[in-house]
Amino acid sequence: MSAETIFVSYSSKDRPFALGLVKELQNLGADVWIDQLGIGLGENWDNAIEEALEKSETFMLILSPTSVESPNVQDEVSIAINTQKKMVPILIEECKLPMRWQRRQYADLANNPDKAINDILTFLGLKEKASSSLKKVLNLIGVSEAQEKVVQKIKEESSGKEIEQEVDARDLLVSDSEIDRAIIMHKKGIKTNTRMIIITAVISVVLMGIVIVLNKLELAKLEISFAIIGCLLINLLSVRLFGSINKRKRNIDLIELLKLKRERLTRVVNKLSNKEIEEFNSEFYEHITI
DSSP: OOTTOEEEEOOGGGHHHHHHHHHHHHHTTOOEEOHHHHOOTTOOHHHHHHHHHHHOSEEEEEEOHHHHHOHHHHHHHHHHHHTTOEEEEEEOSOOOOOHHHHTSOOEETTTOHHHHHHHHHHHHTOOGGGHHHHGGGGGGGTOOSSOOEEEEEEEOTTTOOEEEEEEEGGGGSOOHHHHHHHHHHHHHHHHHHHHHHHHHHHHHHHHHHHHHHHHHTTSOOOOHHHHHHHHHHHHHHHHHHHHHHHHHHHHHHHHHHHHHHHHHHTTSGGGSOHHHHHHHHHHHHHHTOO
């Protein structure tokens, strides 16, 4: 391979993993360029990145939720595709890929690390026996080596007997996608409640205005105090809506903390008991109810 033949594109959030991966690949003899190691003192970042990307033959893309949203990564991917670079997409965290990226087969480090590592080494022409050295960086993305199976007892519907089956322990935890959907659900609820509060306030103002106008025109003899009481009763709804909004905001904060907790648990997930897994899942379901 020629010098700086592999260009690594990643988001800043994934820098620890990207640097760890690059250093391990370099130790195995690969020629890899990454901005943190390839740009010298006083160099212009944009010019250095553009030049390195132009000279590289292979484009290594670190896929994660933050990288797919990064304008810089998107620009680099577009250039790589348009210049027909050899692509090495590596998924390190589940995310929704842009349509143009979905056409590329990626190495799935998040769900199948052993196969992904071998695929990467084979593609880059490196020795497969060196794959163990790359496993050192898996802990940086909360992934251990090939997940062991755990035994779970279930009842057969037909016979009612308990049988044992092997399952991937990660599948027993609430998934990241479920956690993300719960956060989106609460955010939508906050928007809906906010609109209802505004509508309630507008109705109250309009009603007060109508009463005042009718009294001035002597078209109806209404006590202003009654109108005020009526408006206050209507606005009692807003109090409940405010309470719901505050609870949803608290739940969002708690769910986001649960997401961090899940990342830690997946590193030792096969050492968890069924009770610990159930407690985590129950905690999540408590935070999605209002």
